[in-house]
Amino acid sequence: MNILIIEDEQLAIERLTLLLKTYDEKINVLGAVESVEEAVEWLSTKTHPDLLFVDIHLADGHSFEIFKRVIVKKPIIFTTAYDQYALDAFQLYSIDYILKPITAASLANAINKYKVMVANTAQPNYKVLLNELKENIATKYKNRFFAKIGQKLFFIAVHEIAYFIADNKIVHLVSTDGKKYIVNVTMEKLEKLVDPSLFFRANRKFMVHIDAIEQVRPYDNNRLLVLIKNIAIAEDIIISREKVAAFKLWADS
Incomplete structure (x- = not known):
């Protein structure tokens, strides 16, 4: 499985990479880009990965801007400290939404969802996801x-x-x-x-x-x-x- 990380915090990149390798040492992290501009450049010039891990709030803007400029048909797992963006996230080809700090359990759960989706060759049920989020969404801050x-x-x-x-x-x-x-x-x-x-x-x-x-x-x-x-x-x-x-x-x- 090839993965691209879009994240602007180096410690978060290192932790996510470690968690991915711990989950499955065969996972190939193609790289990490830290801004909207870098992500647009990467996705415009390279073969897209199987799965993207994307932080929503980047140094030069929200990552949603990336997907307005580049067509991405691969699944996305959003990682962020801001759950108020969840509704926007699931409008894209997102299979999960993980609040930071990411844990081994939340990462495994997200990748398992990805595997089920791939096995079923079906997109996520956004209606169910959105309804759940509307019921539970609230502003959260880092603890x-x-x-x-x-x-x-x-x-x-x-x-x-x-x-x-x-x-x-x-x-x-x-x-x-x-x-x-x-x-x-x-x-x-x-x-x-x-x-x-x-x-x-x-x-x-x-x-x-x-x-x-x-x-x-x-x-x-x-x-x-x-x-x-x-x-x-x-x-x-x-x-x-x-x-x-x-x-x-x-x-x-």
Whole structure:
């Protein structure tokens, strides 16, 4: 079975590839492309794989744009943290929809559906799928992150996160015990992945968890200084003057 991965997070690519090989070492991952443009180029110039694993939210747009520009008649399994896109996903030739983080069980279930479909040479029953989704669909946010220190990989639950900090193009997750991990995601994308009732984007560099805040102090120029519990931070977390009102509303909600 030949598979193409369309995904913009390197850690997610590595994990999916490992899970696929664990499921069946004979699976051939043809490659991974990270954007709408790269996917359109790949699918326009190469023989299409037997099956595609496609993240919905890519760095340069939603993956649905790919299928508006290239005719793809092969089955698709969507992988994403956003289940609000499920209805759009099943309008395409999709056989399953897996919410991240992908588990071995959810992956096996999706591939087994693919095998049944191929054996029956029939397309999925979209009417049934759509009806199920309409009954169960709800906005979900990530409850854990796949992060790393050096070459070691970890799952960090949301309640274990104190804050995120952006350092140039690298985003770090800092846990409540002060450990610093790399996460392969931008701050802009994080704002869509996390529950806004738990996390607040303090400024361009910092996003803080409500439970990690020890106290908030007035700061110069009508700004606020946020202090984190049990963690010494080299750089102050400052709520900009423009965000003070929104922060107070968030903190009091």
